[in-house]
Amino acid sequence: MFAGPSMAAFLLFVIIPFFYGIYLTMTNWDGIATTKTFVGIQNYIALFHDTEFWGSIFLTFKYVIAVVILTNVIAFLLAVLLTSGIRGESFLRAGFFTPNLIGGIVLGFIWQFIFNRVLTTLPVFPEKSMLGGEISAFWAMVIVQVWKESGYMLLIYIAGLVGVSQDYIEAAKIDGATSSQILTRIRLPLMMQSFTICFFLTLSTTFKVYDLNLSLTEGGPYNSTKMAVMTIIDKAFTYHEYGEGQAEAFAFFIIMLIVALIQLKVTSKKEVEA
Amino acid sequence: MKRKVLAMLLTAAMAASLMACGGGGDTSAESTEQTAGSEADTSSEETDSKEADESEQAEAPAADDGGSDYGGITLTFLNSKPEITDAVKKVTSAWGEAHGVTFEVTETSNPNDTLMANYQSGDAPILAVVDDANVLDFAAEHLLPLDGETWEGYTDMGKYVDGKLYGFPLTVESHCIVVNKAVVEENIGREFAAGDYKSIEAFEALLKEMRENGMETPVAVLPDIWSMVGHDFYPFYAYQDGTGEGAFALVDAVKGGKDIFEDELFYNHADFMSRVVAEYNINKADPLNADHDMTVLALAEGEVGFLLNGTWTWPELESMGASKSDDYTIMAYPNGSASAGKVMAAPTKYIVVDNSNATEEQQAAAKEFLNYLVMDEAGQKALIDDLGIVCAFTNNPNIPSDPINKALMQYISDGNTVTYLPLAFPSDYRDTITPAVQKLMTGEGDIRALADVLNDYWKNNDPNGR
Incomplete structure (x- = not known):
């Protein structure tokens, strides 16, 4: 009863469009026509031969690996620092979280300005913008995404760290454990749930990156930072190959699902009950 | 175990949301439009109606050409030439007041994506300023043929698709x-x-x-x-x-x-x-x-x-x-x-009229508005002075006031153009x-x-x- 409205909304806005989307993968719809012709698995066959799509999937994987690792390492280290009793903890927590309040499009334009107009004028940076090179533009995207995400993950890690019962910490101290031993042997195993959540969130948001991709690099230079979602949207909307674009979206969904399930399985295994 | 099941369900739901977003009636692209065509690089989509500046309205050309009164109907107008949005509001507002029509002018820098989303959601604009390629893409399914309109006799730059006239040439650019x-x-x-x-x-x-x-x-x-x-x-x-x-x-x-x-x-x-x-x-x-x-x-x-x-x-x-x-x-x-x-030099922007969602009355008002721009003195003046464009119609005696469009007019009148x-x-x-x-x-x-x-x-x- 209580779940009724939520379930209805979930059904209307997620489940029905999801299955309608699967239906569209089997049509040759161009996104404009009022009629849709059924073409079976033709779009799936086409997507297997679409080198641009698979290239963007490979690029997205590289991006996800870089962002997930850097975000979580930085967020965790900052969380340790900000639970160690240093001055201005609350202020710093709020400060690190702030980038998360800025939308991806705005964030992209802000950082585009920084990369193109600020850093290029500083003597320690090259005159050419980071967004001008294929490799440097990729890392520019990583930097911005990590800058945005780590503040959010930081809060989850802080919650995990402070959520460990002081009884265990006290007991360990009495037994002569050092600070690093307390961290690695007591705190880390007991906060594995935080890792599970943070890895899942960073994985899913990073895989689906589009707004930042569009506003920061527009896929450039030379289409070298065109991630999977941008490739799919171009295919469906710009090139008017909606059916094939939708098939690519479905394939991408399956890939994401597999990766997310593997991640959940691996990290959940390491969780321990207090 | 329960937690694992919940976690897996959560995974599937969040991942499914990606597919759902791409599924039907997606408007996400609309809010993140890329720069396209001859437009500025803004990605905003403003919505306004008739709240054009009062003082501007006071200076707007008189639009009471003795035409019909449509009794308060609304015409949505999608403009893909952002630099003239304010002028479009001014001109449509002036004509609308005299004919009982309320214009709702919206802006996009990517007419393709916006129109696709609009048509999928059954909410297409009655009038739209679009690019050449958009007329080709949307004509057969969604646009109203404009053959036989009075203005057709005063230009050879209209956009025809399969022999039918769909695009009103708004501006000639270079x-x-x-x-x-x-x-x-x-x-x-x-x-x-x-x-x-x-x-x-x-x-x-x-x-x-x-x-x-x-x-x-x-x-x-x-x-x-x-x-x-x-x-x-x-x-x-x-x-x-x-x-x-x-x-x-x-x-x-x-x-x-x-x-x-x-x-x-x-x-x-x-x-x-x-x-x-x-x-x-x-x-x-x-x-x-x-x-x-x-x-x-x-x-x-x-x-x-x-x-x-x-x-x-x-x-x-x-x-x-x-x-x-x-x-x-x-x-x-x-x-x-x-x-x-x-x-x-060539017409780069066309006005098209919807044929999927528009009522006959809305289409009639839209067509009358287009004829006003070409046949009425105030409309002719509005095209050149307010919209600041080079006009594709031979009966318009007005000359652009800025030096760049003046220069283009000179190239055109000297026959010094290619396309x-x-x-x-x-x-x-x-x-x-x-x-x-x-x-x-x-x-x-x-x-x-x-x-x-x-x-x-x-x-x-x-x-x-x-």
């Missing part, structure tokens, strides 16, 4: 080089005449002279893909013989096995862009990441003498301090063709050639590589518009 004539003349110490620099050699010599006279980089090239790729690399189609037929012939030849690298116009233009323009570009150090506004400002403030762009630049220049009394003009991309010196229309490029053309063009302009690629991309593209794709 992809060209915008010249700050006063700055150039001050630098070279003599009068500047665009006709003296028809050839690449002559223009290169001028740039060299300007450099020797102290202006290190006299040319500004916009970094935007729609400009650098979409405009600066189209002239070799238009100058084949100055007509769309010549452009189609080039494409057909490439489809038939001709190596475009061997095409003299293509090679010379690519060489001009990558060797001459790249060398004298104010954004030479980082041509792809320069700032759009700063690049236009460089022309307005006289840091450069030339801007590769088009006649639609005027509102931007004016907003940066240029005055209508300033000495600006336009010139053609130099080349060695028989049409050298003529500028590319590649009705050739229209497939929607993936620009994306496909972008990496090769960008590499050419940064020195990381060469003309051979661009030629290979074009050869491959045209062998596998057909042009639109024939």
Whole structure:
């Protein structure tokens, strides 16, 4: 009863469009026509031969690996620092979280300005913008995404760290454990749930990156930072190959699902009950 | 165990949301529109209706042409030419008040994505300002044929698809080089005449002279893909013989096995862009990441003498301090063709009327409004003075007041124009050639590589518009 409205909304806005989307993968719809012709698995066959799509999937994987690792390492280290009793903890927590309040499009334009107009004028940076090179533009995207995400993950890690019962910490101290031993042997195993959540969130948001991709690099230079979602949207909307674009979206969904399930399985295994 | 099941469900739900977003009626692209066509690089989509500035309305041309009263119906109007949105609100508001019509004007810089989303959600605008390619894409399914309207007799620039008229030609524009004539003349110490620099050699010599006279980089090239790729690399189609037929012939030849690298116009233009323009570009150090506004400002403030762009630049220049009394003009991309010196000019924006969601009354009001723009004195004046465009209709006696559009009018009346229309490029053309063009302009690629991309593209794709 209580779940009724939520379930209805979930059904209307997620489940029905999801299955309608699967239906569209089997049509040759161009996104404009009022009629849709059924073409079976033709779009799936086409997507297997679409080198641009698979290239963007490979690029997205590289991006996800870089962002997930850097975000979580930085967020965790900052969380340790900000639970160690240093001055201005609350202020710093709020400060690190702030980038998360800025939308991806705005964030992209802000950082585009920084990369193109600020850093290029500083003597320690090259005159050419980071967004001008294929490799440097990729890392520019990583930097911005990590800058945005780590503040959010930081809060989850802080919650995990402070959520460990002081009884265990006290007991360990009495037994002569050092600070690093307390961290690695007591705190880390007991906060594995935080890792599970943070890895899942960073994985899913990073895989689906589009707004930042569009506003920061527009896929450039030379289409070298065109991630999977941008490739799919171009295919469906710009090139008017909606059916094939939708098939690519479905394939991408399956890939994401597999990766997310593997991640959940691996990290959940390491969780321990207090 | 329960937790694991919950976690897995959560995983599936969140991942499924991606598919759902792409599924039906998605409007996410609408809010993150990319720069496209001849528009500014804003991604906002403003919605307004009749709250145009009161004082502006007071100055709006009288629109009481004795036409029908529609009793308060609403016409939605999608404008894809952001620099004239305020003027569109002013003109539609004036006509609407006199005819019992409320206009709701919205703005987009990407009419393709916006219209796709609008039609999928059953909420298409009644009137829309769109690009050439959009008319081709949407005509058969969604647009109202406009054959037989009074204005048809006063233009030969309407957009026809399969023999039916769908596009009202709103404006004639030119992809060209915008010249700050006063700055150039001050630098070279003599009068500047665009006709003296028809050839690449002559223009290169001028740039060299300007450099020797102290202006290190006299040319500004916009970094935007729609400009650098979409405009600066189209002239070799238009100058084949100055007509769309010549452009189609080039494409057909490439489809038939001709190596475009061997095409003299293509090679010379690519060489001009990558060797001459790249060398004298104010954004030479980082041509792809320069700032759009700063690049236009460089022309307005006289840091450069030339801007590769088009006649639609005027509102931007004016907003940066240029005055209508300033000495600006336009010139053609130099080349060695028989049409050298003529500028590319064509209708670049069309108004279309919806035929899927609009009622007959709304369509009638829309058609009457279009006729007002062409047949009524106030409408004619509004087109030129308020919208600030070069008009495609022969019965309009008004002359643009800004120097750039005035110069274009002069080229048109002298018969000094070329075009590649009705050739229209497939929607993936620009994306496909972008990496090769960008590499050419940064020195990381060469003309051979661009030629290979074009050869491959045209062998596998057909042009639109024939």
